[in-house]
Amino acid sequence: MRKLVAFEPASLDLTSQAAGATRELHASRPSRHLQPGDECLQLFGGYCYMMECPLPRRRADARVQRVSSTPSCGRPTGQAAKERGSDMNEQNREENVVQWRVESGVGHIVLNRPEAANALDSACGHALVEAIGQARRGAGTEVRAVLISSRGKQFCAGGDIREFVERRHDLDQLVRAMLDGLHPAIHALATLPVPVVSAVQGPLGGAGISLALCADLVLASPAMKLRGGYSAIGLSPDLGASYYLARRAGAARAKHILMTNRPVSADDCLRWGLVDELHGADELLPAATALACELAQGATASLGGIKALCDSAFDHDLRTHLELEREALLRCAVSAQGREGVSAFVEKRAPDFASRRPD
Structure with missing residues (x-):
């Protein structure tokens, strides 16, 4: 028998009522979030089984009421197999929305949701946390510099508002779950013992500000346009946006940017110290890559x-x-x-x- 996570209600016998547990799981109120990496009990229709592998990230926002024990019930079939296939598809999507690779000593973190302005939803957030973890583990040996970039015309629009709308009735739970992973990850990225470069090719806002400005050196194109975004939807900054704006541009300018929600041009960002270099659209990524490679060859x-x-x-x-x-x-x-x-x-x-x- 192994200690496993069991879903609410606490009085439910999961070994004999797996189907009912699944139905009640979605209607129940939670006590805390599961985290990727937790050992867990998977419930698929009338089937339940134990897992020793990490919790699939698509289910990481499920809630836990208590810890229980239950025997394994064999291998999944039918609907259970379909659910597992869905989990695999979702995991593959997560791995693709944030790409990680190492070339010539440079660790590349690439946001890859151009169709959604590279906004951070739960899946993208989990993938970003994993990529930063890879950078942290290789820092100083395999990884001697890091380059943050994104695909498409926009760098990062911040949090995915569509997901916020879908979860508006428990928005605090969604935000808590995302920040519990992303805040330590941003701190880990900013404090890497190797140089970090960001390449900002277009508009950015919200959490995208943090992802760009936590870098040691920020390169941008003239198409860059920075907008706080938080005050427009009644929220406050996260991921260190207020910290980095204040550090780079001063507290007064940071408050102006965040309170008024007015866009800041690339030229003003350069003049205010938010950006270190401006390059043409076609030259930005080559210039940022060359700089990261140069730093990777340093001491x-x-x-x-x-x-x-x-x-x-x-x-x-x-x-x-x-x-x-x-x-x-x-x-x-x-x-x-x-x-x-x-x-x-x-x-x-x-x-x-x-x-x-x-x-």
């Missing part, structure tokens, strides 16, 4: 140290910050990449950081 400990020190510059007094600089420099000085950099300078040659693993 990982040096770049990671610069990033951490600059990000924390306003969090400490000078004495504390000087101590942090001292510690970072000592780590670089004893590293293989640090020794290579000094030797290359003396020998008047280009350093080869990429072939020397960071210590």
Whole structure:
């Protein structure tokens, strides 16, 4: 017998009333959300069985009332098999809406919902969390820089309002479930010990602001147009949008952008420090890729140290910050990449950081 997640109502005997449990699951009120990776009890019509694999993400917003035990009932057939096939199709869709690959030391995170302005629905959110997790696990070794981009004419419209409308009667539950995964993921992306570059080819708003501005270097095309979006639908910022706008443009401009919901042009974004470089539409992605590849060939400990020190510059007094600089420099000085950099300078040659693993 294995401890498994059991659905509400708490008094229901799931081993003998699987069909009733399925019907009552959709009508019941929840106590908490399941999370991807939970061990779970799957209910398909009159069939139930135990799973040791992670919870399918399409069912990750199902709710849990209690923990129970039940024996396995064999392999799925009929409708159960169709349901499992549907789960597989949904999983494949999730993997496609956010694409992840590593080339030449650069981890590419690509939003791939151009038909929906690359808006983040639940499936896209789960896929983004997974891609960021891949970047985090490879950072400093296989992944020495990260490039965030998207397909289509818009970078990212933020949250998918259509899903918000569909779930308006329990919108707080939907928002809580999404942010429980996305907020830690955005923090993990922003604090990667390697440089992060974003390529913003068009309009962005809401959570898309956070995804673009959490990067260390933001490149954009003239077609970029930033709009807060939150105040227009009576919501407040998420994923760090207010944090990054205030950090890059100042608190006064951040409040103006978010409260008035007026669009900000690419030229103004460049002038206000929200964007670091502007490139023509056809040159943007090649330029961002070249920059990410250049950074991937750099000294990982040096770049990671610069990033951490600059990000924390306003969090400490000078004495504390000087101590942090001292510690970072000592780590670089004893590293293989640090020794290579000094030797290359003396020998008047280009350093080869990429072939020397960071210590």
